[in-house]
Amino acid sequence: MNKVLPVLLILLAAALVAAATLHSSSLASVTTPEGAVLALLNHVKTRDAEGAYRYVAKASNTAPEDFARDVSGQEGNLRTYSALQHFDTKVLRQDDQQASIRATLEWASAVGAVYDSRDLKVVREDNTWKVVWPVQPPAKVPPQVIPVNYLRWDIVTRGDNDDWGAQNVDAPRVRIISMNPVEKDGNFILLGEIENEDTVPGFVSVAATLIGKDGQIMAQEESFDKISHVLLPKEISPFRIDFPNVRREHIQSVHMQPNAMLVPASADPVIGVMHQALQKDARGHSVLTGELVNQSGQTVNIPHVLATFYDNAGKVIWVSDGYGDQALAPQTPVAFSLGVRDDLAPQIHSYRVTVNQYSRDRVQ
Amino acid sequence: MNSLRRSLFLFFFCASGFCWAQLQVAGPLQAGSVATLQAPGSGSTTLYLFGPGGASKRPVQRGAIALSADELKTAGRYTAILDGSSTSFFVHAAKLEAISFIARPSRVPATASGAVLGSAFLFDRFQNLVLTPAPVSFRLAVEGTPGEERSVSAKDGVAWVQLNSGRRSGPAQFIAGSGEVRVRRIVQQVAADPCSLRMSARRAPDGNILVETTPIQDCSGNAVPDGTIVTFASVDAAGRSTVDARIKRGFARAELPASHSATLSVAAGVVLGNEIHWGGGQ
Numbered sequence: 097m098n099k100v101l102p103v104l105l106i107l108l109a110a111a112l113v114a115a116a117t118l119h120s121s122s123l124a125s126v127t128t129p130e131g132a133v134l135a136l137l138n139h140v141k142t143r144d145a146e147g148a149y150r151y152v153a154k155a156s157n158t159a160p161e162d163f164a165r166d167v168s169g170q171e172g173n174l175r176t177y178s179a180l181q182h183f184d185t186k187v188l189r190q191d192d193q194q195a196s197i198r199a200t201l202e203w204a205s206a207v208g209a210v211y212d213s214r215d216l217k218v219v220r221e222d223n224t225w226k227v228v229w230p231v232q233p234p235a236k237v238p239p240q241v242i243p244v245n246y247l248r249w250d251i252v253t254r255g256d257n258d259d260w261g262a263q264n265v266d267a268p269r270v271r272i273i274s275m276n277p278v279e280k281d282g283n284f285i286l287l288g289e290i291e292n293e294d295t296v297p298g299f300v301s302v303a304a305t306l307i308g309k310d311g312q313i314m315a316q317e318e319s320f321d322k323i324s325h326v327l328l329p330k331e332i333s334p335f336r337i338d339f340p341n342v343r344r345e346h347i348q349s350v351h352m353q354p355n356a357m358l359v360p361a362s363a364d365p366v367i368g369v370m371h372q373a374l375q376k377d378a379r380g381h382s383v384l385t386g387e388l389v390n391q392s393g394q395t396v397n398i399p400h401v402l403a404t405f406y407d408n409a410g411k412v413i414w415v416s417d418g419y420g421d422q423a424l425a426p427q428t429p430v431a432f433s434l435g436v437r438d439d440l441a442p443q444i445h446s447y448r449v450t451v452n453q454y455s456r457d458r459v460q
Numbered sequence: 461m462n463s464l465r466r467s468l469f470l471f472f473f474c475a476s477g478f479c480w481a482q483l484q485v486a487g488p489l490q491a492g493s494v495a496t497l498q499a500p501g502s503g504s505t506t507l508y509l510f511g512p513g514g515a516s517k518r519p520v521q522r523g524a525i526a527l528s529a530d531e532l533k534t535a536g537r538y539t540a541i542l543d544g545s546s547t548s549f550f551v552h553a554a555k556l557e558a559i560s561f562i563a564r565p566s567r568v569p570a571t572a573s574g575a576v577l578g579s580a581f582l583f584d585r586f587q588n589l590v591l592t593p594a595p596v597s598f599r600l601a602v603e604g605t606p607g608e609e610r611s612v613s614a615k616d617g618v619a620w621v622q623l624n625s626g627r628r629s630g631p632a633q634f635i636a637g638s639g640e641v642r643v644r645r646i647v648q649q650v651a652a653d654p655c656s657l658r659m660s661a662r663r664a665p666d667g668n669i670l671v672e673t674t675p676i677q678d679c680s681g682n683a684v685p686d687g688t689i690v691t692f693a694s695v696d697a698a699g700r701s702t703v704d705a706r707i708k709r710g711f712a713r714a715e716l717p718a719s720h721s722a723t724l725s726v727a728a729g730v731v732l733g734n735e736i737h738w739g740g741g742q
């Protein structure tokens with residue numbers, strides 16, 4: 097009996113190893129177009145760009161280093177801090193020589209899950225299936241001098257030894273210029289806009305407290321990343337505060353608390369948002385698309401796009417945001433796409449897009 | 461411990477009026493000045509002195525007992541107890557020597573009504589609030605302008621004023637003064653919201669649309685500070701393009717994508733500027 101148990105365990109371990117090997121070899125199988133896509137994405141998932149490149153078709157005309165940059169990130173962009181977490185594939189079309197497969201990718205990133213959907217063409221090459229994975233070569237910015245002499249604000253505050261009546265510099269004056277409570281899927285959501293009315297930059301946030309029918313505090317939340325935190329003078333940012341699982345009928349009142357702090361800041365960079373348009377994506381969902389153009393001379397590593405949607409009365413009806421996974425090289429347009437609630441799309445009369453930026457090497 | 465108990469008992473007992481008051485202090489007294497406590501009789505005894513700044517106990521000789529300036533530097537009511545006899549006397553604040561001046565806010569838009577608040581607290585050299593009424597003058601002015609001036613009588617050591625900000629932007633000197641004492645604060649008068657925001661557009665060498673504002677000023681003619689956000693927008697068949705430009709040297713400019721026909725607009729905060737129809741219908 098003493099020897100039976102170890103033997104059983106060894107057999108079980110061997111069986112598990114064999115099962116795992118069989119499983120991965122089935123994923124790696126390229127006898128089908130979907131198998132090729134699965135094999136490629138499995139290698140991407142394990143951060144094996146070299147292994148994944150073996151499944152890239154020559155027709156892609158993609159160099160190995162460009163492919164590696166595309167799946168592993170470059171220049172400190174969001175993809176650099178991401179890992180492919182999960183993916184689904186769906187065969188759209190298939191014949192003997194080529195197929196079209198939709199891959200829905202979920203990347204785990206420093207700012208939460210990032211979703212991506214690609215319609216991949218798979219072709220038969222050398223008696224096996226390979227994925228056409230075109231990659232835009234990195235934009236070459238011509239050597240030039242881009243004069244940047246925007247402002248910077250520094251702060252000198254009151255010293256510890258000053259008299260109690262001595263003057264200090266006030267926090268910037270900010271104001272919530274609109275607010276709209278909505279309910280969506282059992283969640284209570286506060287939408288609105290906040291303006292820095294002052295002549296100095298400020299770090300702003302918006303907090304909200306829900307008071308229940310019994311006069312007690314039900315919940316407190318902050319806008320977190322659904323806001324541009326650093327606002328330059330006269331800059332307006334949307335904000336969105338989500339209260340999960342809170343029903344509107346249980347709320348008696350809402351207390352809004354805009355907070356502002358004086359912070360050192362720079363007026364650089366300027367990011368233009370070009371060719372914004374509301375349209376339908378390949379799956380028929382509403383999306384807001386456009387291009388971001390970094391008009392300054394330094395790379396912006398992670399752009400964060402915030403969109404405010406208004407109805408025909410000018411009321412904010414939704415705020416959505418998304419992080420771009422490509423860095424913004426100077427003067428180079430980079431496309432973005434933001435999901436829009438399909439049920440709201442017919443009500444959207446106008447919208448405004450602003451861009452936050454996170455730059456690794458920039459001194460604030 | 462027993463000594464402290466005895467002191468407290470004497471203090472409350474005598475403060476209740478049970479002591480036979482035969483002690484005298486010549487008044488009125490000022491903080492930081494010496495005084496003499498007249499105690500009839502002779503021989504040594506113990507003086508207990510209670511005041512707003514603390515309590516003391518010391519052996520003294522009956523007769524003219526000197527109270528030092530250090531013992532009387534805090535203004536307020538004092539009680540002296542000597543062998544079961546007590547007297548109370550009041551020490552007033554000394555001459556005004558310092559003003560604690562609170563000026564709010566540190567930045568204010570030009571021509572804002574009642575937007576600047578100044579509160580002056582009058583103190584002597586021992587940090588006693590000077591309670592006697594004293595005229596306090598307040599003056600708020602940017603250099604080279606007449607500014608606004610007001611004189612207020614301090615009540616209970618405090619004088620305050622609410623002033624309008626001036627028309628011109630710049631660092632305004634906000635001065636509170638009484639007698640020889642002057643305290644200065646700086647209130648930065650800044651431009652108010654932009655007034656009549658206007659832009660022009662021309663074609664850039666690369667075909668894009670170059671938009672530029674005229675000098676951006678508030679309604680009093682003050683230049684809106686550099687760094688203020690001005691949003692340029694272009695709407696054409698390809699969609700909407702926006703650039704949040706910063707005012708630089710009084711102007712804001714941006715490059716919008718090339719278009720055959722577009723509507724260009726400009727805004728700063730909640731202030732809208734003019735609109736230009738670019739291209740076919742220009």
